[in-house]
Amino acid sequence: xxxxxxxxxxxxxxxxxxxxxxxxxxxxxxxxxxxxxxxxxxxxxxxxxxxxxxxxxxxxxxxxxxxxxxxxxxxxxxxxxxxxxxxxxxxxxxxxxxxxxxxxxxxxxxxxxxxxxxxxxxxxxxxxxxxxxxxxxxxxxxxxxxxxxxxxxxxxxxxxxxxxxxxxxxxxxxxxxxxxxxxxxxxxxxxxxxxxxxxxxxxxxxxxxxxxxxxxxxxxxxxxxxxxxxxxxxxxxxxxxxxxxxxxxxxxxxxxxxxxxxxxxxxxxxxxxxxxxxxxxxxxxxxxxxxxxxxxxxxxxxxxxxxxxxxxxxxxxxxxxxxxxxxxxxxxxxxxxxxxxxxxxxxxxxxxxxxxxxxxxxx
Numbered sequence: 001x002x003x004x005x006x007x008x009x010x011x012x013x014x015x016x017x018x019x020x021x022x023x024x025x026x027x028x029x030x031x032x033x034x035x036x037x038x039x040x041x042x043x044x045x046x047x048x049x050x051x052x053x054x055x056x057x058x059x060x061x062x063x064x065x066x067x068x069x070x071x072x073x074x075x076x077x078x079x080x081x082x083x084x085x086x087x088x089x090x091x092x093x094x095x096x097x098x099x100x101x102x103x104x105x106x107x108x109x110x111x112x113x114x115x116x117x118x119x120x121x122x123x124x125x126x127x128x129x130x131x132x133x134x135x136x137x138x139x140x141x142x143x144x145x146x147x148x149x150x151x152x153x154x155x156x157x158x159x160x161x162x163x164x165x166x167x168x169x170x171x172x173x174x175x176x177x178x179x180x181x182x183x184x185x186x187x188x189x190x191x192x193x194x195x196x197x198x199x200x201x202x203x204x205x206x207x208x209x210x211x212x213x214x215x216x217x218x219x220x221x222x223x224x225x226x227x228x229x230x231x232x233x234x235x236x237x238x239x240x241x242x243x244x245x246x247x248x249x250x251x252x253x254x255x256x257x258x259x260x261x262x263x264x265x266x267x268x269x270x271x272x273x274x275x276x277x278x279x280x281x282x283x284x285x286x287x288x289x290x291x292x293x294x295x296x297x298x299x300x301x302x303x304x305x306x307x308x309x310x311x312x313x314x315x316x317x318x319x320x321x322x323x324x325x326x327x328x329x330x331x332x333x334x335x336x337x338x339x340x341x342x343x344x345x346x347x348x349x350x351x352x353x354x355x356x357x358x359x360x361x362x363x
Contacts, residue, residue, distance in 0.1 A: 011037070013078030014357065016350040017066070018169075019085045019152065021051050022194035022218070024065060027350035028075050029333060031358055038333040040073045043346050054087025056151035063158045070159065081165040081353050083172055084152055086198065090116055090143035091170045091207055094127075098135055112143050122146050124166070130205040140205055142168050167353040170210050174202045176329060176352030177301060179359060186292070187299045188322070190281060191348065192306030194218050197277060199284045201297060209288055215276040217306035223269050243311030245271045245318075274312060278319050285322070303327040303348040 011032025018025040023046055028039040044065055050058045069075070090112055099107065108127060109120050116123060124146050131138035149166060156163050173191065177183045183204045191198040194217045201209040224234040224241070248268040281300070289296040300322045307313055307326065317324045329351035330344050 011035075013039070013076075014354045015075060015078045015080045016353040017069075017080070017082045018172075018347075018350040018353070019051060019083060020046075020194060021085050021196075022046065022048070023346075024062075024069070025346050025350050026069055026073075026075075027347055027354065028073070028078070029354060030078075031354075034358075036333040036354075038330060038335045040075065041330075041347060041350070042069070042073065044069060051085045052087075054085045054089065055148055056155070059151065059154055059158075062155045066155055066161075067159050070161070077161055079165075079357070080156070080161060080163050081167055081357060082152055082156070082163055083167045083169055083349050083353050084144070084148065086169055086196070086212065088144055088148045089168045089170070090141070091168060091210055092141050093130070093207060094139050094141045096137045096139060098132075098137060104137070108139070108141055109143075112141060116143060116145065118145055124149050128205050140171075140207055142171060144168070165353070165357055167356060169198065169349050170200055170202075170207060172349045172352030172356060173198075173200060173303070174205070174207065174352070175356035175359060176327065176348055177202075178204050179332070179352075179355040182299070182301065182325075185299075186288070186295055186297050187301060188281065188285060188288075188297050189301045189303070189327075190277070192217060192277065192302070192304035192312075194305060197280070197304070197306065199280060201284060201288045208292070209284055211284065213277065213280040215273055215280070217304070217309075219273050220270060220306065220309050223266060223273075238309060241266075241270075241310060243267065243270050243274070243309060243315060245274070245311075245315050270309070271315075274315050275319075278316065281320060298322060300324045301327050303329070303345060305343070305346050307345050308343060 011030045013030050016027045024044045027041045030037045030039060046065060047061060050061050056062060094111060096107060105125065109123050109125050113120055122145055123143050125143040128140045129137055130140050153163055173189050183202060186201055186203045186208060189200040189202065196212045196214060196216050199211050221234050221238050224237040225231060229237060244267060247264065248271040285297055300320065302313060302324060313326060327348050328344055329348040
């Protein structure tokens with residue numbers, strides 16, 4: 001990356017935009033000599049259906065929202081990076097015979113063509129060499145349809161903004177923990193998002209498992225939605241709620257099927273959703289550990305806006321045998337006291353995208 005003389009003095013400005021199906025998260029920072037200074041961060045909700053299964057549907061709405069973010073926060077363009085909503089990405093470990101680097105990318109495109117069910121010329125692809133043997137490369141490969149990619153790029157081009165890097169959520173989360181030296185051994189990452197939860201098992205530059213489960217923050221919010229509450233009010237009620245699993249009442253079918261939430265039935269419904277996530281985490285751990293008995297997962301890292309439900313993290317720690325840590329994505333950042341920022345749980349992907357690029361430039 002070309003660096004201006006002024007950037008060498010002040011540091012390089014990085015802006016990371018993380019698209020979700022319910023909101024856009026953004027993080028602006030200035031970095032010099034591996035020191036991270038937070039400039040601004042935030043979150044903007046987007047209408048349902050604006051992005052569907054990772055594809056941009058309503059370009060004009062997102063174009064307006066991105067313009068508002070840059071104008072409201074006075075974010076002068078810097079090194080701009082984006083992460084698409086999940087649904088259309090390809091992330092795999094692939095082994096390839098050794099060949100000249102200028103031939104490797106083309107060979108990989110043909111290799112992943114069947115997975116994406118796309119013509120070779122319609123695939124945008126990148127890779128990391130995780131291990132190099134005498135006659136073989138072990139690669140972590142990412143790919144996405146160029147049509148999907150162009151749907152996001154159009155939003156910024158209309159706003160006269162140039163995107164420099166297009167990252168994927170899996171890679172951002174791996175980079176975030178790699179930077180913190182947390183992935184020397186395989187670990188599980190649970191990202192409790194708004195519309196789905198992501199489960200990853202990864203080590204440095206290696207991805208062993210990536211899957212999405214339906215149970216998410218929106219499922220918890222729906223419990224507080226009724227004839228008297230709209231969605232915004234339901235979100236407020238959820239934030240006030242305190243999850244005490246030991247107060248979950250015995251299952252009463254009539255009450256559970258009715259619209260009436262007693263204190264006990266509400267605790268029971270929240271517990272049931274939390275148990276669904278725990279089941280999927282344990283299922284993923286079993287699947288991986290059975291196949292990798294010599295290098296099993298010890299640590300679990302949590303992130304995502306769904307963790308804002310009071311008591312949920314404590315319940316995970318009680319019910320899951322592995323040691324659990326909550327990711328602080330801004331731990332490396334210098335933050336002024338007066339800087340307005342959103343809850344850190346939302347910012348893991350945006351922060352990881354910045355760290356991924358900084359590590360790439362350092363290597």
